[in-house]
Amino acid sequence: MSLPYAVLGILTYSPMTGYNLGKIFNKSVNYSWTASLSQIYRELGILEKKGYVLSDIQQQDDKPNKKIYHITNDGKRAFDEWLTDFPEFFSAPKRDEFTLRLFFGSKVGAVELIKQFKRFIEERQNFKQMMVEGKKTLTEMIKNAKKNETELSIQQDEIFWHFIVKRALMTNQMLIQWAKECITELEAMLSQEKQRSE
Amino acid sequence: MSLPYAVLGILTYSPMTGYNLGKIFNKSVNYSWTASLSQIYRELGILEKKGYVLSDIQQQDDKPNKKIYHITNDGKRAFDEWLTDFPEFFSAPKRDEFTLRLFFGSKVGAVELIKQFKRFIEERQNFKQMMVEGKKTLTEMIKNAKKNETELSIQQDEIFWHFIVKRALMTNQMLIQWAKECITELEAMLSQEKQRSE
DNA sequence: AGGGCCATGTAACCTGTTACATGATTGA
DNA sequence: TCAATCATGTAACAGGTTACATGGCCCT
Structure with a gap:
């Protein structure tokens, strides 16, 4: 579309x-x-x-x-x-494998999920680094593609690209925060279970 | 898949x-x-x-x-x-119409975009309310579907559903924050432009 | 010698969306 | 009386993924 x-x-x-x-x-x-x-x-x-x-x-x-x-x-x-012609609604349908698996989390088990959450955080931290470098390349690529023009018009675009990058970074940060909180809750659950079985 | x-x-x-x-x-x-x-x-x-x-x-x-x-x-x-069998990478491909339009923001114009950002915030605030009510219904629906069983097994699932709801709410809150910051930046840009043209 | 980059696509397949078709019950 | 809910699907189409095919240059 x-x-x-x-x-x-x-x-x-x-x-x-x-x-x-x-x-x-x-x-x-x-x-x-x-x-x-x-x-x-x-x-x-x-x-x-x-x-x-x-x-x-x-x-x-x-x-x-x-x-x-x-x-x-x-x-x-x-x-x-x-x-x-902006659409009436902004939110796109979400399809996320990780969240789907989480939905069935009780069948996966807390220990395994903590591992996966940690991998999740790692991936997000790598992404963060990539973004910092990645922003430059996009700007450069468009500059290269239109060598013959002035740079003035790209300057006008930069604020919007900055918005997009910002959103991605904020999303990323939030997801790291979320995953950390989930790990904490899962660990609390595990230690409670241990106590009960002792 | x-x-x-x-x-x-x-x-x-x-x-x-x-x-x-x-x-x-x-x-x-x-x-x-x-x-x-x-x-x-x-x-x-x-x-x-x-x-x-x-x-x-x-x-x-x-x-x-x-x-x-x-x-x-x-x-x-x-x-x-x-x-x-968790996938090697978690992040799903993103396709978001709003961000795509933002990419070409300089062609849309700041005034129109501020309007759209405000609509965006409104939609997110409605979503927030829906979520608070929505959580109950999912739990109830699964309880209904398995009337004959004990409620113990659903209890184990609830922490994971809570994670998912939490993620949705955090995403939502972050996006509202993001949109507000974008509006602020766009308004600052507009008032600068005005000053220059006077 | 081998992999990555430049550069073109095609074809089969899988997934998702939209529209259509049918029909009874129930509540506003 | 009109819309919604329950309940089944099919068919056509749109969009996305994966695999295949070709071939030279450049760098290690």
Whole structure:
């Protein structure tokens, strides 16, 4: 539902190849949206049929030829329409394997779950570090993609990217806090059980 | 990937109809997992072919007949295997329309975005209220589904459901905080712009 | 010599959404 | 009387994942 607009939106910054688009997507995985390369290639094909993008082939001798996509006026119009048409409800359906397993936590056992919570915290701490480095690369990548333009327009975007990064970091911090509290409660439960059996 | 196990997991509590399963799923939407009724009916069909569940038809004169599904030993084994086989990474791919639009925030404009952030906060505050009431119903529903059993086994589950509810509430609170901070930053930006243009 | 990056996609499959079809009971 | 709840599903479609296929350059 959003993928075509995400693709169009990226192309408003600069014409680029499907491969390049994939790179930007996969950098923004950590922030808000994921898409695989094959998905992007397929989507670009659909968008071209609709007349929302056009492509030019750029010959290259040393590397495979590039197919550079750029957005058309029709595409821009479609994107703008989507952009300003905010959905009535914001919350997306959640599907989270870990929480699902937690739902059946009594069948897993507290000892095992404490282990898993600790792994969970570790993963989150690694993510935190990645984010600090990751923010730079996204900005740089878009700068690279539009070498010929001024940097002024990117500057305007930075506050919004900062919002997204902030959200990701806050979410992360909150989840670490949550996991720690769960561990504490589970350990309390375990020591109570021990006392009762003694 | 997880849907079949979610279905099997619910059926370990008690045999029930597809309709009933759907109810439980839709109550747990707010917590961790969503599935539509049609998805559940299809999945039950697949699970029956695999021999993970079996069904008995219960005649009813006043209402449509019930098809009551129960889990088989094979099904239990498959569920247990999944349950104890935690994935290497916990984080699920994120697809969030609101954050995606934020990514292109400079094209939306600060004034419009402040409006949207306020709607976002409102939705979250409504959600908060729903959760407080919602927790009871899930517990009650499972109690209803297994009238004939003791309440002891549900008691063991409650700590884990409490973890899930807690996570949802913490996420919610954090998002409200985030949105408020974003509004503050956007308003600061707007007043700066005004000053410059005067 | 082997893996990673650049660069293109296709095809099969799995999962999720939406719309349709049917029909009785119960409460506002 | 009209909507909601109980109860079953099917069919078409949309979106996402995984595997396959090709091939040269660059760095270790």
